[in-house]
Amino acid sequence: MSNIPPPPLAPPRTSRPRRLAHWFRSRSLRSRLTFLSAAAVAVAIALSALACWFIVEKQLYNQVRTDLASAPLPPTPRVPSLDCYSTPEAALQNQPRGITPENSGPVARDTQYVRASPTGVCLPPYATKAIELKPSDADGFQLKGGQSIIRDGQFTDGTPAVVRVSLTHFGSRPILLMVATPTQSVEDSLQGLAILLGAVSFGGILLAAAAGRLVARSSLKPVDQLTDAVEHIARTEEVGTTIPVHGDDEIARLSTSFNSMSTALANSRERQTRLIADAGHELRTPLTSLRTNVDLLIRSNDTGRPLPPATKTKLLGNMKAQMQELTVLIGDLLQLSRPDSPKAGPNLTVVALHEIAQRAVERAKLRGPGLVFETATEPWFVHGDAAGLERAVINLLDNAVKYSPPGGTIDVRLQQGVLTVRDHGPGIPPDELQYVFDRFWRSPSSRQLPGSGLGLSIVAQSVREAGGEVSLGPAGDGGPGALATVRLPGGPAPE
Numbered sequence: 358m359s360n361i362p363p364p365p366l367a368p369p370r371t372s373r374p375r376r377l378a379h380w381f382r383s384r385s386l387r388s389r390l391t392f393l394s395a396a397a398v399a400v401a402i403a404l405s406a407l408a409c410w411f412i413v414e415k416q417l418y419n420q421v422r423t424d425l426a427s428a429p430l431p432p433t434p435r436v437p438s439l440d441c442y443s444t445p446e447a448a449l450q451n452q453p454r455g456i457t458p459e460n461s462g463p464v465a466r467d468t469q470y471v472r473a474s475p476t477g478v479c480l481p482p483y484a485t486k487a488i489e490l491k492p493s494d495a496d497g498f499q500l501k502g503g504q505s506i507i508r509d510g511q512f513t514d515g516t517p518a519v520v521r522v523s524l525t526h527f528g529s530r531p532i533l534l535m536v537a538t539p540t541q542s543v544e545d546s547l548q549g550l551a552i553l554l555g556a557v558s559f560g561g562i563l564l565a566a567a568a569g570r571l572v573a574r575s576s577l578k579p580v581d582q583l584t585d586a587v588e589h590i591a592r593t594e595e596v597g598t599t600i601p602v603h604g605d606d607e608i609a610r611l612s613t614s615f616n617s618m619s620t621a622l623a624n625s626r627e628r629q630t631r632l633i634a635d636a637g638h639e640l641r642t643p644l645t646s647l648r649t650n651v652d653l654l655i656r657s658n659d660t661g662r663p664l665p666p667a668t669k670t671k672l673l674g675n676m677k678a679q680m681q682e683l684t685v686l687i688g689d690l691l692q693l694s695r696p697d698s699p700k701a702g703p704n705l706t707v708v709a710l711h712e713i714a715q716r717a718v719e720r721a722k723l724r725g726p727g728l729v730f731e732t733a734t735e736p737w738f739v740h741g742d743a744a745g746l747e748r749a750v751i752n753l754l755d756n757a758v759k760y761s762p763p764g765g766t767i768d769v770r771l772q773q774g775v776l777t778v779r780d781h782g783p784g785i786p787p788d789e790l791q792y793v794f795d796r797f798w799r800s801p802s803s804r805q806l807p808g809s810g811l812g813l814s815i816v817a818q819s820v821r822e823a824g825g826e827v828s829l830g831p832a833g834d835g836g837p838g839a840l841a842t843v844r845l846p847g848g849p850a851p852e
Contacts, residue, residue, distance in 0.1 A: 386580070387573045394569030399562045406554040413550055417543045418519070422507050425521050425538050431468050431481075441477030445469065445487035445513050448478045467512070471533040473498055479532075486512040488520055488537045497533045500524040516541055579608040583615055590619070597623030643679040650676045705823070707851045710737045713747045714771050721754035727763050734771035739847035741823030749819035749827075752812035753778045753841045760839070774845050781838040784831055793829050820845065 442448040448469070467486045470479040471494065480487065489511055497506060500523065510520040518537040525534045582600045590598055599616040602609050650672050657664045664672065711734040718732050739746075757767045760782030768779040785793060794817040813829065820827040825845035832838045 387570075387577055390573035390577070391566060391569040394572065395562060395566040398565030398569075399558075402558045402561045402565075406558050410547070410551060410554060414547055417546065418540070421519050421538055421540055421543060425466075425519055425536065426505065426507055428466070428536075430523060430525070430534060430536065431466075441470075441472050441475075441479040443477060445478045445489060448480045449484070449487035449513065452480050452482075452484060466536050466538050468537075469535050470527065471497075471535060472527075473531060473533075486514065486516070486537070488518070488535050489513055494522055494533065494535070497522040497524055498531060510537065512537065512539070517544060576608070579603070579612055583612060586615070586619075596626055643683050647676060647679050647683075650679075705740045705742060708739050708741050708743045708746055709851075710739050710746065710774075710776065710845060710847065711735060711771055713743065713750055714769060714776060717747060717750040717754055718769055720751060721758055721767070724755065725758035725761065725767075728758060728761055729764070729766045730769060731766060732769045734769070735773070736849050737771060737774050737845075737847055738849070738851040739774070739823055739825075739845045741845070742819070745819040746823060749816040749843070750776070750778075752816050753843070756780075756812055756841070757782070757839075774847055776843040776845070778841040779832055779838055781832075781836065784837055784839050785829065787831075790830060794827070816841075816843075 440448070440451065442451060467484055467488065468481055469484060469488050470481075471477075471490065472479060473495075478487070478490070491508070491510065493508075500506070502524070504524070506522040508520050508522065509517075511517050517540045519540055521536045523534045523536075525532055579600070586598050586600050590596055597619055599619055600612050602612045602616065653672065654664070654669075663669075714734050715732070718730055722728075722730060754767070754769070757778050757780035761767060761780045762782060765781045767781075768777070770777045770779075794813050817827055820843055823845055825843060827841070827843045829839060829841045832840045
């Protein structure tokens with residue numbers, strides 16, 4: 358067998374509706390709005406035109422039927438006999454010429470008779486047209502006096518007509534009287550109305566397309582402004598750009614949402630820039646100190662003049678303290694780099710807040726061996742991150758330890774989900790309370806104390822992630838010191 362590859366398969370043919378949908382999606386929003394508005398108006402106009410045409414048609418034909426039904430029947434011709442033939446065409450062909458037709462009402466009507474036995478079609482002398490017969494016309498012989506049948510029909514030459522069938526007598530014989538009114542004028546009027554409605558509809562569709570174009574352009578002007586703003590931000594990376602908002606419709610809501618997003622991005626970038634700048638400033642001090650100490654050790658070794666043991670021991674202790682400060686600062690920065698939103702943060706679990714407070718107090722006792730801790734905690738369970746909440750409580754206790762005088766007392770209470778930490782230090786000036794939870798903020802009176810100014814920021818972030826609130830202010834009893842209050846939603850039993 359030869360290894361001839363099979364011919365390539367032809368690409369599948371795309372159906373017409375799919376091609377139309379692809380074409381529609383490839384158009385601009387303005388073009389789609391124009392097309393949809395024109396299409397909607399076209400459908401509405403077409404339905405209205407059709408309804409108008411059918412209503413007029415019904416009214417005109419009802420008027421013709423009413424006039425024919427109310428018109429008096431022509432009298433039976435006073436002749437000895439009627440010449441009857443087998444078909445209406447034969448009866449008309451043998452009709453004498455030159456006789457004026459009979460008019461009944463404003464519309465000329467033609468009359469003919471139908472005989473049952475022997476079967477035949479009879480025309481009066483003044484008849485000018487013959488009416489085509491229908492099989493149902495034989496039912497007219499069952500009519501009673503004064504009854505009539507109104508039906509649609511036509512003459513033998515094809516002219517449309519409305520036919521009235523009644524039962525009368527010629528002598529003693531029953532005979533059907535058929536009176537027809539031509540409806541060609543009605544057909545001509547309906548045809549003219551159809552042309553007029555078509556022209557009006559076409560003009561209305563064109564006007565609708567033009568109006569839809571104008572409306573789309575006016576309605577999408579805020580969208581164009583929004584697009585220009587987004588392209589400007591993408592091109593220049595200048596977040597914070599806003600667009601004017603007018604009204605309260607959907608476009609205004611979209612513009613407001615964009616302005617809020619742009620402002621949030623600008624604030625986020627500003628916070629990020631400030632965090633980087635503050636972190637660099639805080640890292641510069643311990644790094645500079647470490648570099649100075651290392652340079653001093655290296656220079657002493659290079660020059661062959663070793664430092665005295667006491668000086669070297671102090672220098673190494675200073676370097677160790679600086680390394681610990683760097684470690685704490687880096688840990689705080691990693692803690693603050695977590696998202697502010699609880700949904701984007703760690704998984705929340707049921708946490709025993711009283712156990713966290715007890716462990717934090719035990720660790721704080723090691724950092725403040727000369728301080729007295731008075732603790733009173735009640736069981737309280739919350740939904741949160743155990744490590745984050747423990748870090749927050751430890752930071753509050755570290756802050757109290759740092760500012761407590763030697764031999765001072767620190768009160769720790771947990772009652773009904775409210776955790777309070779009160780120290781007896783110098784307290785916080787009222788004009789500085791609004792800054793205590795800001796990142797890298799440190800009171801001017803405590804700049805000489807160790808720390809980075811991130812501890813209380815971590816407390817605020819961890820409490821917010823658990824759905825709680827934190828505040829820091831003066832002691833409520835009027836005495837010295839500061840009082841930190843943490844409120845966390847939960848219950849005395851795990852849920």
